[in-house]
Amino acid sequence: MKAINSAFCLSMLAPVPYAWHLHSRTRALADQFARRGLRVRYVAPPTPRAMLRHWIAPWRERRAGEVELVWPLPAPPLHWQQRLRLVDAIAARQARRITPDSNGTPHVIVAATPLWTPVVAHAPCDLLIYDCLDDPLVHARASSNDIYRRWHEELCRRADVIVAVSAALAERLREMCERRVVVCGNGVDADAFGALSNRESPGPSAQLYETCDPALREWFAWRRAHANHPVAGFVGSIDRWVDVELLAATARALPHVQFAVAGPERYRGLAAPLAGIQNVHRIGLVSYKAVPALIATFDVGLIPFRVGPIAAAADPLKVYEYAAAGKAVVCSVPLRLDDPDAPLVIAEAPAAFASAVAAAAAAAAAQSPNDSAAREQRIAFASRHTWAARAEQFLDLIANTLRNGGVPPRNAAKP
Known part of the structure:
Protein backbone atom coordinates (compact mmCIF):
# COMPACT_ATOMS: atom_id res chain seq x y z
CA MET A 1 0.00 0.00 0.00
CA VAL A 188 -13.46 -7.09 -3.89
CA ASP A 189 -12.15 -7.51 -0.37
CA ALA A 190 -10.58 -10.85 -1.26
CA ASP A 191 -9.52 -11.62 2.31
CA ALA A 192 -13.03 -11.18 3.72
CA PHE A 193 -14.66 -13.40 1.09
CA GLY A 194 -11.94 -16.03 1.07
CA ALA A 195 -11.59 -16.38 4.84
CA LEU A 196 -14.85 -18.30 5.33
CA SER A 197 -14.37 -20.72 2.45
CA ASN A 198 -12.43 -23.93 2.92
CA ARG A 199 -9.99 -24.33 0.04
CA GLU A 200 -9.88 -28.11 0.46
CA SER A 201 -13.65 -28.37 0.19
CA PRO A 202 -16.31 -26.30 -1.57
CA GLY A 203 -18.45 -26.36 1.56
CA PRO A 204 -18.45 -23.75 4.33
CA SER A 205 -15.67 -23.63 6.89
CA ALA A 206 -16.20 -24.53 10.54
CA GLN A 207 -16.35 -20.90 11.72
CA LEU A 208 -19.12 -20.02 9.28
CA TYR A 209 -22.02 -20.74 11.60
CA GLU A 210 -20.74 -18.40 14.28
CA THR A 211 -22.41 -15.47 12.52
CA CYS A 212 -25.26 -13.87 14.44
CA ASP A 213 -26.96 -12.05 11.56
CA PRO A 214 -30.68 -12.64 12.30
CA ALA A 215 -31.63 -12.76 8.61
CA LEU A 216 -29.36 -15.77 8.11
CA ARG A 217 -30.04 -17.91 11.16
CA GLU A 218 -32.83 -19.91 9.54
CA TRP A 219 -30.83 -20.42 6.33
CA PHE A 220 -27.69 -21.48 8.19
CA ALA A 221 -29.69 -23.93 10.29
CA TRP A 222 -31.14 -25.45 7.12
CA ARG A 223 -27.72 -25.55 5.44
CA ARG A 224 -26.13 -27.28 8.41
CA ALA A 225 -28.86 -29.94 8.37
CA HIS A 226 -28.57 -30.44 4.58
CA ALA A 227 -24.84 -30.10 4.02
CA ASN A 228 -24.85 -32.50 1.05
CA HIS A 229 -27.46 -30.61 -0.97
CA PRO A 230 -26.04 -28.55 -3.87
CA VAL A 231 -26.83 -24.83 -3.58
CA ALA A 232 -26.88 -22.15 -6.25
CA GLY A 233 -27.21 -18.63 -4.90
CA PHE A 234 -27.83 -15.05 -5.91
CA VAL A 235 -27.05 -12.04 -3.70
CA GLY A 236 -28.06 -8.54 -4.71
CA SER A 237 -30.88 -6.09 -5.13
CA ILE A 238 -33.79 -7.59 -7.06
CA ASP A 239 -34.39 -4.92 -9.65
CA ARG A 240 -35.81 -4.72 -13.16
CA TRP A 241 -32.55 -5.90 -14.77
CA VAL A 242 -32.56 -9.16 -12.76
CA ASP A 243 -34.24 -11.97 -14.71
CA VAL A 244 -36.37 -13.41 -11.91
CA GLU A 245 -38.34 -15.51 -14.40
CA LEU A 246 -35.08 -17.19 -15.47
CA LEU A 247 -34.28 -17.96 -11.83
CA ALA A 248 -37.74 -19.47 -11.34
CA ALA A 249 -37.52 -21.57 -14.51
CA THR A 250 -34.05 -22.83 -13.57
CA ALA A 251 -35.21 -23.81 -10.08
CA ARG A 252 -38.14 -25.76 -11.54
CA ALA A 253 -35.84 -27.47 -14.06
CA LEU A 254 -33.37 -28.52 -11.32
CA PRO A 255 -35.42 -29.76 -8.35
CA HIS A 256 -32.33 -31.45 -6.85
CA VAL A 257 -30.54 -28.07 -6.53
CA GLN A 258 -31.47 -25.59 -3.81
CA PHE A 259 -31.61 -21.91 -4.76
CA ALA A 260 -30.83 -19.21 -2.19
CA VAL A 261 -31.94 -15.70 -3.20
CA ALA A 262 -30.85 -12.88 -0.90
CA GLY A 263 -31.50 -9.18 -1.30
CA PRO A 264 -34.28 -6.60 -1.17
CA GLU A 265 -36.88 -5.96 -3.86
CA ARG A 266 -36.56 -2.46 -5.28
CA TYR A 267 -40.20 -2.60 -6.38
CA ARG A 268 -42.84 -4.67 -4.68
CA GLY A 269 -43.74 -7.83 -6.56
CA LEU A 270 -40.52 -8.25 -8.55
CA ALA A 271 -39.73 -11.52 -6.75
CA ALA A 272 -43.27 -12.87 -7.16
CA PRO A 273 -42.27 -15.51 -9.79
CA LEU A 274 -40.20 -17.26 -7.09
CA ALA A 275 -43.14 -17.74 -4.74
CA GLY A 276 -44.24 -21.30 -4.09
CA ILE A 277 -41.18 -23.02 -5.58
CA GLN A 278 -40.10 -25.57 -3.00
CA ASN A 279 -36.37 -25.48 -3.70
CA VAL A 280 -36.14 -21.66 -3.59
CA HIS A 281 -35.15 -20.02 -0.31
CA ARG A 282 -35.95 -16.29 -0.15
CA ILE A 283 -33.59 -14.91 2.47
CA GLY A 284 -34.38 -11.23 2.03
CA LEU A 285 -32.23 -8.33 3.19
CA VAL A 286 -28.81 -9.30 4.57
CA SER A 287 -26.24 -6.95 6.07
CA TYR A 288 -23.13 -6.64 3.94
CA LYS A 289 -20.91 -7.92 6.76
CA ALA A 290 -22.76 -11.24 6.55
CA VAL A 291 -22.53 -11.60 2.75
CA PRO A 292 -19.17 -13.45 2.79
CA ALA A 293 -20.64 -16.01 5.20
CA LEU A 294 -23.72 -16.39 3.02
CA ILE A 295 -21.74 -16.89 -0.20
CA ALA A 296 -19.61 -19.49 1.58
CA THR A 297 -22.72 -21.70 1.76
CA PHE A 298 -23.12 -21.67 -2.04
CA ASP A 299 -21.68 -24.11 -4.54
CA VAL A 300 -22.50 -21.87 -7.51
CA GLY A 301 -22.88 -18.09 -7.73
CA LEU A 302 -25.55 -16.78 -10.11
CA ILE A 303 -25.76 -13.58 -12.17
CA PRO A 304 -29.20 -13.83 -13.84
CA PHE A 305 -29.38 -10.56 -15.77
CA ARG A 306 -31.81 -9.59 -18.50
CA VAL A 307 -30.36 -8.73 -21.89
CA GLY A 308 -30.35 -4.95 -22.32
CA PRO A 309 -28.27 -1.77 -22.03
CA ILE A 310 -27.94 -2.02 -18.24
CA ALA A 311 -26.51 -5.54 -18.30
CA ALA A 312 -24.33 -4.80 -21.34
CA ALA A 313 -22.56 -2.00 -19.47
CA ALA A 314 -22.27 -3.79 -16.13
CA ASP A 315 -19.25 -4.95 -14.17
CA PRO A 316 -21.06 -6.84 -11.38
CA LEU A 317 -19.51 -6.80 -7.93
CA LYS A 318 -20.77 -10.34 -7.43
CA VAL A 319 -18.42 -11.72 -10.09
CA TYR A 320 -15.48 -10.77 -7.89
CA GLU A 321 -17.14 -11.75 -4.61
CA TYR A 322 -18.22 -15.19 -5.82
CA ALA A 323 -14.76 -15.77 -7.31
CA ALA A 324 -12.96 -14.66 -4.13
CA ALA A 325 -14.89 -17.35 -2.27
CA GLY A 326 -13.83 -19.90 -4.90
CA LYS A 327 -17.34 -20.39 -6.27
CA ALA A 328 -18.23 -21.17 -9.87
CA VAL A 329 -19.95 -18.20 -11.55
CA VAL A 330 -22.75 -18.69 -14.08
CA CYS A 331 -24.02 -15.61 -15.91
CA SER A 332 -26.93 -15.24 -18.33
CA VAL A 333 -25.45 -12.39 -20.41
CA PRO A 334 -22.02 -11.76 -21.95
CA LEU A 335 -19.91 -9.49 -19.74
CA ARG A 336 -16.93 -7.51 -21.01
CA LEU A 337 -14.66 -7.48 -18.00
CA ASP A 338 -11.18 -5.97 -18.20
CA ASP A 339 -9.59 -9.35 -17.42
CA PRO A 340 -9.71 -11.88 -20.30
CA ASP A 341 -9.15 -14.70 -17.79
CA ALA A 342 -12.34 -14.02 -15.84
CA PRO A 343 -13.63 -17.43 -14.65
CA LEU A 344 -17.18 -17.04 -15.96
CA VAL A 345 -19.57 -19.49 -17.56
CA ILE A 346 -21.84 -17.60 -19.96
CA ALA A 347 -25.15 -19.34 -20.71
CA GLU A 348 -27.68 -17.11 -22.45
CA ALA A 349 -30.55 -19.47 -23.30
CA PRO A 350 -32.71 -20.67 -20.37
CA ALA A 351 -31.94 -24.35 -21.04
CA ALA A 352 -28.21 -23.62 -21.32
CA PHE A 353 -28.31 -21.62 -18.09
CA ALA A 354 -29.94 -24.52 -16.22
CA SER A 355 -27.43 -26.98 -17.69
CA ALA A 356 -24.51 -24.78 -16.67
CA VAL A 357 -25.81 -24.48 -13.11
CA ALA A 358 -26.30 -28.25 -12.88
CA ALA A 359 -22.81 -28.94 -14.23
CA ALA A 360 -21.16 -26.46 -11.86
CA ALA A 361 -23.03 -27.87 -8.86
CA ALA A 362 -22.06 -31.43 -9.82
CA ALA A 363 -18.40 -30.46 -10.22
CA ALA A 364 -18.37 -28.80 -6.80
CA ALA A 365 -19.93 -31.88 -5.21
CA ALA A 366 -17.42 -34.24 -6.86
CA GLN A 367 -14.42 -32.33 -5.42
CA SER A 368 -12.28 -33.50 -8.34
CA PRO A 369 -8.72 -32.26 -8.95
CA ASN A 370 -10.02 -30.29 -11.93
CA ASP A 371 -12.54 -28.49 -9.73
CA SER A 372 -9.86 -27.75 -7.13
CA ALA A 373 -7.71 -26.19 -9.84
CA ALA A 374 -10.69 -24.16 -11.04
CA ARG A 375 -11.29 -22.91 -7.48
CA GLU A 376 -7.70 -21.74 -7.24
CA GLN A 377 -8.04 -19.99 -10.60
CA ARG A 378 -11.12 -18.11 -9.36
CA ILE A 379 -9.39 -17.06 -6.15
CA ALA A 380 -6.33 -15.90 -8.10
CA PHE A 381 -8.59 -13.87 -10.41
CA ALA A 382 -10.20 -12.12 -7.43
CA SER A 383 -6.80 -11.41 -5.86
CA ARG A 384 -5.87 -9.40 -8.97
CA HIS A 385 -8.95 -7.22 -8.60
Whole structure:
Protein backbone atom coordinates (compact mmCIF):
# COMPACT_ATOMS: atom_id res chain seq x y z
CA MET A 1 0.00 0.00 0.00
CA LYS A 2 1.36 3.39 -0.97
CA ALA A 3 1.65 6.01 1.74
CA ILE A 4 0.35 9.31 0.37
CA ASN A 5 0.45 12.57 2.25
CA SER A 6 -2.46 14.99 2.14
CA ALA A 7 -1.70 16.06 -1.43
CA PHE A 8 -5.36 16.69 -2.18
CA CYS A 9 -8.78 16.51 -0.56
CA LEU A 10 -11.32 14.06 -1.99
CA SER A 11 -15.08 14.61 -1.89
CA MET A 12 -16.87 11.40 -2.85
CA LEU A 13 -20.39 12.29 -4.00
CA ALA A 14 -22.06 8.95 -3.42
CA PRO A 15 -25.13 7.19 -4.83
CA VAL A 16 -26.13 5.73 -1.43
CA PRO A 17 -25.43 6.52 2.25
CA TYR A 18 -22.22 5.12 3.72
CA ALA A 19 -24.01 2.59 5.94
CA TRP A 20 -26.23 1.29 3.13
CA HIS A 21 -27.27 -2.36 3.39
CA LEU A 22 -25.62 -3.14 0.04
CA HIS A 23 -21.91 -2.41 -0.22
CA SER A 24 -20.97 0.24 -2.75
CA ARG A 25 -17.91 0.90 -4.87
CA THR A 26 -17.83 4.50 -3.62
CA ARG A 27 -17.60 3.38 0.00
CA ALA A 28 -14.93 0.77 -0.76
CA LEU A 29 -12.77 3.33 -2.58
CA ALA A 30 -13.32 5.97 0.12
CA ASP A 31 -12.09 3.55 2.78
CA GLN A 32 -9.02 2.69 0.72
CA PHE A 33 -8.21 6.35 0.05
CA ALA A 34 -8.47 7.21 3.75
CA ARG A 35 -6.11 4.37 4.68
CA ARG A 36 -3.51 6.01 2.48
CA GLY A 37 -3.55 9.22 4.51
CA LEU A 38 -5.82 11.32 2.32
CA ARG A 39 -8.59 13.52 3.62
CA VAL A 40 -11.74 11.82 2.32
CA ARG A 41 -15.27 13.16 2.63
CA TYR A 42 -18.11 10.76 1.83
CA VAL A 43 -21.14 12.84 0.86
CA ALA A 44 -24.49 11.06 1.13
CA PRO A 45 -27.03 11.66 -1.66
CA PRO A 46 -29.51 14.51 -1.09
CA THR A 47 -32.55 12.25 -1.21
CA PRO A 48 -35.45 12.33 1.29
CA ARG A 49 -34.84 8.71 2.35
CA ALA A 50 -31.15 9.30 3.04
CA MET A 51 -31.88 12.47 4.99
CA LEU A 52 -34.57 10.75 7.06
CA ARG A 53 -32.10 8.02 7.97
CA HIS A 54 -29.63 10.66 9.13
CA TRP A 55 -32.00 12.84 11.11
CA ILE A 56 -33.46 9.85 12.98
CA ALA A 57 -30.04 8.89 14.35
CA PRO A 58 -27.57 11.71 13.60
CA TRP A 59 -25.11 10.71 16.33
CA ARG A 60 -24.34 7.41 14.60
CA GLU A 61 -22.99 8.70 11.34
CA ARG A 62 -20.54 11.59 11.65
CA ARG A 63 -17.41 9.62 10.89
CA ALA A 64 -16.54 6.09 9.77
CA GLY A 65 -12.94 5.38 10.71
CA GLU A 66 -10.85 7.95 8.86
CA VAL A 67 -13.65 8.87 6.44
CA GLU A 68 -15.62 12.06 7.13
CA LEU A 69 -19.36 11.61 6.59
CA VAL A 70 -21.10 14.65 5.14
CA TRP A 71 -24.86 15.02 4.96
CA PRO A 72 -26.36 17.57 2.56
CA LEU A 73 -29.19 19.83 3.62
CA PRO A 74 -32.71 18.36 3.51
CA ALA A 75 -34.38 18.66 0.12
CA PRO A 76 -37.89 17.85 -1.13
CA PRO A 77 -38.41 15.02 -3.63
CA LEU A 78 -37.12 15.67 -7.13
CA HIS A 79 -40.54 15.96 -8.76
CA TRP A 80 -41.46 18.72 -6.28
CA GLN A 81 -38.22 20.55 -6.99
CA GLN A 82 -38.95 20.40 -10.72
CA ARG A 83 -42.54 21.52 -10.34
CA LEU A 84 -41.55 24.48 -8.15
CA ARG A 85 -38.44 25.23 -10.27
CA LEU A 86 -36.18 24.91 -7.25
CA VAL A 87 -33.59 22.44 -8.59
CA ASP A 88 -30.89 25.04 -9.23
CA ALA A 89 -31.45 27.02 -6.02
CA ILE A 90 -31.35 23.89 -3.86
CA ALA A 91 -28.26 22.63 -5.69
CA ALA A 92 -26.42 25.88 -4.95
CA ARG A 93 -27.17 25.48 -1.22
CA GLN A 94 -26.02 21.86 -1.32
CA ALA A 95 -22.77 22.88 -3.04
CA ARG A 96 -21.93 25.33 -0.25
CA ARG A 97 -22.61 22.57 2.26
CA ILE A 98 -20.29 20.02 0.67
CA THR A 99 -17.39 22.35 -0.23
CA PRO A 100 -14.56 21.78 2.28
CA ASP A 101 -12.14 24.25 3.81
CA SER A 102 -9.14 22.87 1.94
CA ASN A 103 -6.63 25.57 2.97
CA GLY A 104 -5.13 25.70 -0.50
CA THR A 105 -5.00 21.91 -0.94
CA PRO A 106 -6.37 20.81 -4.33
CA HIS A 107 -9.98 19.72 -4.06
CA VAL A 108 -11.00 16.69 -6.13
CA ILE A 109 -14.67 15.77 -6.58
CA VAL A 110 -15.63 12.23 -7.58
CA ALA A 111 -19.32 12.11 -8.54
CA ALA A 112 -20.77 8.60 -8.79
CA THR A 113 -24.30 9.35 -9.99
CA PRO A 114 -25.97 11.90 -12.30
CA LEU A 115 -28.05 12.98 -9.30
CA TRP A 116 -25.12 15.25 -8.35
CA THR A 117 -25.00 17.11 -11.68
CA PRO A 118 -26.88 20.25 -10.51
CA VAL A 119 -24.68 20.41 -7.39
CA VAL A 120 -21.29 20.10 -9.11
CA ALA A 121 -22.31 22.99 -11.37
CA HIS A 122 -21.98 25.20 -8.26
CA ALA A 123 -19.16 23.40 -6.42
CA PRO A 124 -15.61 24.77 -6.91
CA CYS A 125 -12.93 22.13 -7.38
CA ASP A 126 -9.57 21.56 -9.04
CA LEU A 127 -10.55 18.28 -10.67
CA LEU A 128 -13.97 16.78 -11.36
CA ILE A 129 -14.17 13.04 -12.04
CA TYR A 130 -17.35 11.29 -13.09
CA ASP A 131 -17.11 7.73 -11.80
CA CYS A 132 -19.70 6.22 -14.14
CA LEU A 133 -20.82 2.97 -12.52
CA ASP A 134 -23.71 1.90 -14.74
CA ASP A 135 -26.08 2.88 -17.47
CA PRO A 136 -27.66 6.12 -16.13
CA LEU A 137 -31.12 4.54 -15.99
CA VAL A 138 -29.95 2.33 -13.11
CA HIS A 139 -30.27 5.36 -10.82
CA ALA A 140 -33.69 6.53 -11.99
CA ARG A 141 -37.28 5.58 -11.55
CA ALA A 142 -39.46 5.42 -14.66
CA SER A 143 -40.85 8.91 -14.01
CA SER A 144 -37.38 10.49 -13.91
CA ASN A 145 -35.63 8.67 -16.78
CA ASP A 146 -35.46 11.76 -19.01
CA ILE A 147 -33.94 14.09 -16.44
CA TYR A 148 -31.39 11.49 -15.33
CA ARG A 149 -30.28 10.99 -18.91
CA ARG A 150 -29.91 14.75 -19.37
CA TRP A 151 -27.96 15.00 -16.14
CA HIS A 152 -25.75 12.10 -17.23
CA GLU A 153 -24.93 13.85 -20.50
CA GLU A 154 -24.27 17.15 -18.75
CA LEU A 155 -22.02 15.52 -16.15
CA CYS A 156 -20.02 13.90 -18.95
CA ARG A 157 -19.49 17.35 -20.49
CA ARG A 158 -18.54 18.96 -17.19
CA ALA A 159 -16.17 16.26 -15.96
CA ASP A 160 -12.45 16.64 -16.54
CA VAL A 161 -12.01 12.86 -16.56
CA ILE A 162 -14.61 10.08 -16.82
CA VAL A 163 -13.94 6.72 -15.22
CA ALA A 164 -16.02 3.90 -16.70
CA VAL A 165 -16.60 0.68 -14.82
CA SER A 166 -16.45 -1.48 -17.97
CA ALA A 167 -15.03 -1.39 -21.49
CA ALA A 168 -18.52 -1.49 -23.00
CA LEU A 169 -19.59 1.53 -20.95
CA ALA A 170 -16.38 3.35 -21.88
CA GLU A 171 -17.15 2.90 -25.58
CA ARG A 172 -20.59 4.46 -25.14
CA LEU A 173 -19.12 7.40 -23.25
CA ARG A 174 -16.42 8.05 -25.87
CA GLU A 175 -19.07 8.13 -28.58
CA MET A 176 -21.12 10.64 -26.60
CA CYS A 177 -18.47 13.14 -25.49
CA GLU A 178 -14.88 14.21 -26.12
CA ARG A 179 -13.70 13.91 -22.53
CA ARG A 180 -10.93 11.57 -21.46
CA VAL A 181 -12.42 8.18 -20.55
CA VAL A 182 -10.50 5.48 -18.67
CA VAL A 183 -11.66 2.06 -17.49
CA CYS A 184 -11.43 1.08 -13.82
CA GLY A 185 -13.55 -1.93 -12.95
CA ASN A 186 -15.02 -3.05 -9.66
CA GLY A 187 -13.15 -4.95 -6.99
CA VAL A 188 -13.46 -7.09 -3.89
CA ASP A 189 -12.15 -7.51 -0.37
CA ALA A 190 -10.58 -10.85 -1.26
CA ASP A 191 -9.52 -11.62 2.31
CA ALA A 192 -13.03 -11.18 3.72
CA PHE A 193 -14.66 -13.40 1.09
CA GLY A 194 -11.94 -16.03 1.07
CA ALA A 195 -11.59 -16.38 4.84
CA LEU A 196 -14.85 -18.30 5.33
CA SER A 197 -14.37 -20.72 2.45
CA ASN A 198 -12.43 -23.93 2.92
CA ARG A 199 -9.99 -24.33 0.04
CA GLU A 200 -9.88 -28.11 0.46
CA SER A 201 -13.65 -28.37 0.19
CA PRO A 202 -16.31 -26.30 -1.57
CA GLY A 203 -18.45 -26.36 1.56
CA PRO A 204 -18.45 -23.75 4.33
CA SER A 205 -15.67 -23.63 6.89
CA ALA A 206 -16.20 -24.53 10.54
CA GLN A 207 -16.35 -20.90 11.72
CA LEU A 208 -19.12 -20.02 9.28
CA TYR A 209 -22.02 -20.74 11.60
CA GLU A 210 -20.74 -18.40 14.28
CA THR A 211 -22.41 -15.47 12.52
CA CYS A 212 -25.26 -13.87 14.44
CA ASP A 213 -26.96 -12.05 11.56
CA PRO A 214 -30.68 -12.64 12.30
CA ALA A 215 -31.63 -12.76 8.61
CA LEU A 216 -29.36 -15.77 8.11
CA ARG A 217 -30.04 -17.91 11.16
CA GLU A 218 -32.83 -19.91 9.54
CA TRP A 219 -30.83 -20.42 6.33
CA PHE A 220 -27.69 -21.48 8.19
CA ALA A 221 -29.69 -23.93 10.29
CA TRP A 222 -31.14 -25.45 7.12
CA ARG A 223 -27.72 -25.55 5.44
CA ARG A 224 -26.13 -27.28 8.41
CA ALA A 225 -28.86 -29.94 8.37
CA HIS A 226 -28.57 -30.44 4.58
CA ALA A 227 -24.84 -30.10 4.02
CA ASN A 228 -24.85 -32.50 1.05
CA HIS A 229 -27.46 -30.61 -0.97
CA PRO A 230 -26.04 -28.55 -3.87
CA VAL A 231 -26.83 -24.83 -3.58
CA ALA A 232 -26.88 -22.15 -6.25
CA GLY A 233 -27.21 -18.63 -4.90
CA PHE A 234 -27.83 -15.05 -5.91
CA VAL A 235 -27.05 -12.04 -3.70
CA GLY A 236 -28.06 -8.54 -4.71
CA SER A 237 -30.88 -6.09 -5.13
CA ILE A 238 -33.79 -7.59 -7.06
CA ASP A 239 -34.39 -4.92 -9.65
CA ARG A 240 -35.81 -4.72 -13.16
CA TRP A 241 -32.55 -5.90 -14.77
CA VAL A 242 -32.56 -9.16 -12.76
CA ASP A 243 -34.24 -11.97 -14.71
CA VAL A 244 -36.37 -13.41 -11.91
CA GLU A 245 -38.34 -15.51 -14.40
CA LEU A 246 -35.08 -17.19 -15.47
CA LEU A 247 -34.28 -17.96 -11.83
CA ALA A 248 -37.74 -19.47 -11.34
CA ALA A 249 -37.52 -21.57 -14.51
CA THR A 250 -34.05 -22.83 -13.57
CA ALA A 251 -35.21 -23.81 -10.08
CA ARG A 252 -38.14 -25.76 -11.54
CA ALA A 253 -35.84 -27.47 -14.06
CA LEU A 254 -33.37 -28.52 -11.32
CA PRO A 255 -35.42 -29.76 -8.35
CA HIS A 256 -32.33 -31.45 -6.85
CA VAL A 257 -30.54 -28.07 -6.53
CA GLN A 258 -31.47 -25.59 -3.81
CA PHE A 259 -31.61 -21.91 -4.76
CA ALA A 260 -30.83 -19.21 -2.19
CA VAL A 261 -31.94 -15.70 -3.20
CA ALA A 262 -30.85 -12.88 -0.90
CA GLY A 263 -31.50 -9.18 -1.30
CA PRO A 264 -34.28 -6.60 -1.17
CA GLU A 265 -36.88 -5.96 -3.86
CA ARG A 266 -36.56 -2.46 -5.28
CA TYR A 267 -40.20 -2.60 -6.38
CA ARG A 268 -42.84 -4.67 -4.68
CA GLY A 269 -43.74 -7.83 -6.56
CA LEU A 270 -40.52 -8.25 -8.55
CA ALA A 271 -39.73 -11.52 -6.75
CA ALA A 272 -43.27 -12.87 -7.16
CA PRO A 273 -42.27 -15.51 -9.79
CA LEU A 274 -40.20 -17.26 -7.09
CA ALA A 275 -43.14 -17.74 -4.74
CA GLY A 276 -44.24 -21.30 -4.09
CA ILE A 277 -41.18 -23.02 -5.58
CA GLN A 278 -40.10 -25.57 -3.00
CA ASN A 279 -36.37 -25.48 -3.70
CA VAL A 280 -36.14 -21.66 -3.59
CA HIS A 281 -35.15 -20.02 -0.31
CA ARG A 282 -35.95 -16.29 -0.15
CA ILE A 283 -33.59 -14.91 2.47
CA GLY A 284 -34.38 -11.23 2.03
CA LEU A 285 -32.23 -8.33 3.19
CA VAL A 286 -28.81 -9.30 4.57
CA SER A 287 -26.24 -6.95 6.07
CA TYR A 288 -23.13 -6.64 3.94
CA LYS A 289 -20.91 -7.92 6.76
CA ALA A 290 -22.76 -11.24 6.55
CA VAL A 291 -22.53 -11.60 2.75
CA PRO A 292 -19.17 -13.45 2.79
CA ALA A 293 -20.64 -16.01 5.20
CA LEU A 294 -23.72 -16.39 3.02
CA ILE A 295 -21.74 -16.89 -0.20
CA ALA A 296 -19.61 -19.49 1.58
CA THR A 297 -22.72 -21.70 1.76
CA PHE A 298 -23.12 -21.67 -2.04
CA ASP A 299 -21.68 -24.11 -4.54
CA VAL A 300 -22.50 -21.87 -7.51
CA GLY A 301 -22.88 -18.09 -7.73
CA LEU A 302 -25.55 -16.78 -10.11
CA ILE A 303 -25.76 -13.58 -12.17
CA PRO A 304 -29.20 -13.83 -13.84
CA PHE A 305 -29.38 -10.56 -15.77
CA ARG A 306 -31.81 -9.59 -18.50
CA VAL A 307 -30.36 -8.73 -21.89
CA GLY A 308 -30.35 -4.95 -22.32
CA PRO A 309 -28.27 -1.77 -22.03
CA ILE A 310 -27.94 -2.02 -18.24
CA ALA A 311 -26.51 -5.54 -18.30
CA ALA A 312 -24.33 -4.80 -21.34
CA ALA A 313 -22.56 -2.00 -19.47
CA ALA A 314 -22.27 -3.79 -16.13
CA ASP A 315 -19.25 -4.95 -14.17
CA PRO A 316 -21.06 -6.84 -11.38
CA LEU A 317 -19.51 -6.80 -7.93
CA LYS A 318 -20.77 -10.34 -7.43
CA VAL A 319 -18.42 -11.72 -10.09
CA TYR A 320 -15.48 -10.77 -7.89
CA GLU A 321 -17.14 -11.75 -4.61
CA TYR A 322 -18.22 -15.19 -5.82
CA ALA A 323 -14.76 -15.77 -7.31
CA ALA A 324 -12.96 -14.66 -4.13
CA ALA A 325 -14.89 -17.35 -2.27
CA GLY A 326 -13.83 -19.90 -4.90
CA LYS A 327 -17.34 -20.39 -6.27
CA ALA A 328 -18.23 -21.17 -9.87
CA VAL A 329 -19.95 -18.20 -11.55
CA VAL A 330 -22.75 -18.69 -14.08
CA CYS A 331 -24.02 -15.61 -15.91
CA SER A 332 -26.93 -15.24 -18.33
CA VAL A 333 -25.45 -12.39 -20.41
CA PRO A 334 -22.02 -11.76 -21.95
CA LEU A 335 -19.91 -9.49 -19.74
CA ARG A 336 -16.93 -7.51 -21.01
CA LEU A 337 -14.66 -7.48 -18.00
CA ASP A 338 -11.18 -5.97 -18.20
CA ASP A 339 -9.59 -9.35 -17.42
CA PRO A 340 -9.71 -11.88 -20.30
CA ASP A 341 -9.15 -14.70 -17.79
CA ALA A 342 -12.34 -14.02 -15.84
CA PRO A 343 -13.63 -17.43 -14.65
CA LEU A 344 -17.18 -17.04 -15.96
CA VAL A 345 -19.57 -19.49 -17.56
CA ILE A 346 -21.84 -17.60 -19.96
CA ALA A 347 -25.15 -19.34 -20.71
CA GLU A 348 -27.68 -17.11 -22.45
CA ALA A 349 -30.55 -19.47 -23.30
CA PRO A 350 -32.71 -20.67 -20.37
CA ALA A 351 -31.94 -24.35 -21.04
CA ALA A 352 -28.21 -23.62 -21.32
CA PHE A 353 -28.31 -21.62 -18.09
CA ALA A 354 -29.94 -24.52 -16.22
CA SER A 355 -27.43 -26.98 -17.69
CA ALA A 356 -24.51 -24.78 -16.67
CA VAL A 357 -25.81 -24.48 -13.11
CA ALA A 358 -26.30 -28.25 -12.88
CA ALA A 359 -22.81 -28.94 -14.23
CA ALA A 360 -21.16 -26.46 -11.86
CA ALA A 361 -23.03 -27.87 -8.86
CA ALA A 362 -22.06 -31.43 -9.82
CA ALA A 363 -18.40 -30.46 -10.22
CA ALA A 364 -18.37 -28.80 -6.80
CA ALA A 365 -19.93 -31.88 -5.21
CA ALA A 366 -17.42 -34.24 -6.86
CA GLN A 367 -14.42 -32.33 -5.42
CA SER A 368 -12.28 -33.50 -8.34
CA PRO A 369 -8.72 -32.26 -8.95
CA ASN A 370 -10.02 -30.29 -11.93
CA ASP A 371 -12.54 -28.49 -9.73
CA SER A 372 -9.86 -27.75 -7.13
CA ALA A 373 -7.71 -26.19 -9.84
CA ALA A 374 -10.69 -24.16 -11.04
CA ARG A 375 -11.29 -22.91 -7.48
CA GLU A 376 -7.70 -21.74 -7.24
CA GLN A 377 -8.04 -19.99 -10.60
CA ARG A 378 -11.12 -18.11 -9.36
CA ILE A 379 -9.39 -17.06 -6.15
CA ALA A 380 -6.33 -15.90 -8.10
CA PHE A 381 -8.59 -13.87 -10.41
CA ALA A 382 -10.20 -12.12 -7.43
CA SER A 383 -6.80 -11.41 -5.86
CA ARG A 384 -5.87 -9.40 -8.97
CA HIS A 385 -8.95 -7.22 -8.60
CA THR A 386 -8.97 -6.07 -4.99
CA TRP A 387 -10.29 -2.71 -3.88
CA ALA A 388 -6.73 -1.85 -2.87
CA ALA A 389 -5.59 -2.33 -6.47
CA ARG A 390 -8.52 -0.28 -7.80
CA ALA A 391 -7.71 2.53 -5.35
CA GLU A 392 -4.09 2.61 -6.53
CA GLN A 393 -5.27 2.88 -10.13
CA PHE A 394 -7.66 5.69 -9.22
CA LEU A 395 -5.10 7.63 -7.19
CA ASP A 396 -2.47 7.32 -9.92
CA LEU A 397 -4.98 8.82 -12.35
CA ILE A 398 -5.72 11.75 -10.01
CA ALA A 399 -2.09 12.41 -9.09
CA ASN A 400 -0.87 12.27 -12.70
CA THR A 401 -3.65 14.54 -13.92
CA LEU A 402 -2.95 17.15 -11.25
CA ARG A 403 0.84 16.83 -11.61
CA ASN A 404 0.80 17.24 -15.37
CA GLY A 405 -1.31 20.36 -15.16
CA GLY A 406 -3.73 18.93 -17.68
CA VAL A 407 -6.73 20.42 -15.90
CA PRO A 408 -7.03 24.13 -15.07
CA PRO A 409 -8.65 25.15 -11.77
CA ARG A 410 -12.41 24.82 -11.99
CA ASN A 411 -15.08 27.02 -10.50
CA ALA A 412 -18.81 27.35 -10.56
CA ALA A 413 -18.73 29.77 -13.47
CA LYS A 414 -17.75 27.07 -15.97
CA PRO A 415 -20.70 26.54 -18.34
